[in-house]
Amino acid sequence: MVIDTTRLLLASLPQYQFNLEFAQSPSIARLLKKLPNSCAPNRIKTPERLKDNIYSSPLNIALNLRLYYKKRDASSILPTNALDNNKRLKSLAALFTGKSTYTLGIDAGRSLGMFLDKQIATLPPHNLVIRSGGEATTSLVKMLLKERIDYIVDYPVSVNKALKHSSTAWPLASVAIAGSPGYIVGYVACHKGPLGQQVINDINQSLQKLYLSYPFYQAHTRYLASKDLVNFNQAYQAVFQVQIPLKNDH
CATH class of the missing domain: 3.40.190.10 (Periplasmic binding protein-like II)
Structure with missing residues (x-):
């Protein structure tokens, strides 16, 4: 686009x-x-x-920044009580409760809007994998499919495009993030x-x-x-x- x-x-x-x-x-x-x-x-x-x-x-x-993760047993990758009553992620911090070793992949210097930028800034450094280089979404989707990271936040249109050019058909699941702007x-x-x-x-x-x-x-x-x-x-x-x-x- x-x-x-x-x-x-x-x-x-x-x-x-x-x-x-x-x-x-x-x-x-x-x-x-x-x-x-x-x-x-x-x-x-x-x-x-x-x-x-x-x-x-x-x-x-x-449209709709969403949290993406590789489809496994949902309970093993999304922490208990991470979703609200509308099946939306309560916050990015809800992914990393206790001594969580899960990681969110993000692109260096990329803004996801003020609402999510503020949330990312509060996450523990060990729960973040910050990559640099071109083709941000394509690279992060590949890392997600290879389980080098556990989550990414991106736009459906960008993820769909990256998956169309991917050699694997492994599906990704996604959830909306509560409070995130519609576009x-x-x-x-x-x-x-x-x-x-x-x-x-x-x-x-x-x-x-x-x-x-x-x-x-x-x-x-x-x-x-x-x-x-x-x-x-x-x-x-x-x-x-x-x-x-x-x-x-x-």
Whole structure:
């Protein structure tokens, strides 16, 4: 989704010559702070990042961050009383009661939104496996399938895409996390300066047109499960303030 929507956005800005480089999240943060002509797609707004970056209108919507784990005997991997009456995980801390040796895999520097970032910050270090490198979701899913870690938190659309490219058919189970937002919004972040502001202004103009195009909508829904479409469509209309584009809308 991120690559697809970013390509559509870049194609709508022919007045700029972009050089694309893939970088890890901590490196992106440093580059955005240092380089006047730097921008990065799909960045979540946090108070810390707002000090050094300016943000576009919304670029991406990702539904329902969930906790994923490899399907075994559910009682052996989810601690007793970890779920509330609605079968949602009470909190990430509920996974690591007593002297738990289970581990949550996370990507270095990646934000999962303020609600979950705060929870992760309180977890004991021995219950976290922090990885760095590209293809975050794909790598974490592989680690989960190989039982190098016990849990990950990610978006269904990202996990589904990673599983489609996986050589194993071993299923993953997931649970919703109580209190977690129904969706997370990603933005284009640019260096806070005159050039960055000019680029953001042009990006925002292009985004208003893209919101109305079916290819942009399809880029979001391509790996989405059909059962999630109703919730996604509601989020699309609420975040982008438009009606759902039709197939013949370009």
